[in-house]
Amino acid sequence: MAERLAEMEDDIGDLPARQDGNDLNRDGDERLFPWMANDDMDEDEQPLLYDEVPESFELDTPAVRSGHIAVIDRNIMYVWGGYNNAQNRGFNLYLPRNEICIYNMESGVWTKHAAGGNLHTPMSGSCGACVDGVLYLFGGHHIRGNTNRIYRLPLRAPSLVWEKMRDLKGLPPSRKDKLGCWVQKNRLIFFGGYGYAAQGHHQGTFEYDESSSLVWDSPARGWNNHIHVLDLETSTWSQPNTRGNAPSPRAAHACATVGNRGYVFGGRYKNYRLNDLYYIDLDTWEWHEMSVPQQGPAGRSWHSFNPVSPDHIFLFGGFTTDRQTLSDAWLYYVSKNEWKPFKHSHTKSPRLWHTACSGPDGEVFVFGGCANNLLSYNIAAHSNELLVFNVQPKSLVRFCIEAVLQHRERLSSYWDCLPKHLLHNLKQRLAHVNTLGS
16 A cells, blocks of 8 residues: 555656646546645645655765755754755655755865654754754654654764654644744744644634645645744743734744844745744743835745844845745844845845855855745756855954965965864865865
């Protein structure tokens, strides 16, 4: 039976969404197995077919992908999950659940690593966060729907092993994906998302997506603006009593933590992709809506929004209501509540559903995502390109290292006089320079 289901999954393939956002019964096959259906090829319901990639780690370059997660710990970026279009074979494919792609920001080198443990399935649209060297993975979408499981992956351990977090107290979030997260005071604070209606009392609003129930026997889904807090010290879920006017329910938005404020920008709600900006005081739980000028960033979903200093948040890319994939970048000035366009060299590299991580040297690393209209009949142009944005001035150490590398033939005889960590940094970067030049 399992073999037959696998064959049928391949036969069904990946049916492109119609322009009205619904994808119903091209051949009738999806009505046989609702959990295979391509309900709405959008940021609120991703039509991914389960087909685990052979567990091979021979090639270090990451596969092209969208809907993945990425976090930075020290000078290392860790990438997991997502999906792509199976090397243009006509259907979408999850990336292996046991594969971790690692990018060393000192050497500029990618490596792949196998992770053990009990992570149950590959997914996309999950939410990832790193706290004290541990990667936390919550929610996501897999072949049978959404999940609200949470896993932890210690990144500094001798080997990478996923651990399902069990025996958590309190009421967990509903099963969903495309949500956002703030990290503050050893707490993971999750906001919004798209998925099933909550079981039990959840504070906030849930609104059904009428199109999600058009497929026979498919559980209805929708958007929410729920906040759930996981205290990592007590292993307890809780919901705060918020004040003020909360943002509308949404998914595929982006969150950023600055001090004791949790910012959220944009996202999709019903047929709209928003450009509103809110923050919530993470101590008092009071919401505040901030004005966005008419000449500010357009409404979007599937974008990134990263704090790069105590006073700046960097916005890049996304997807508009009229289904344009964006390559614009903006800096939001927290203290002034001002938006300013950010000039960069990647204007010909639009991205949606990518990841972005703030590095230690004032850089933002954008990885993967889709470079065209993910909802069109054309095969999605998933990417594995790494775009680097120099958002803040480089440190004096970084300038010196780059100068030493530039004049390495004259200065290499003096390198042994350097402290060990600087010498290691130079050799890492030199190896990358030699590789690029070979």
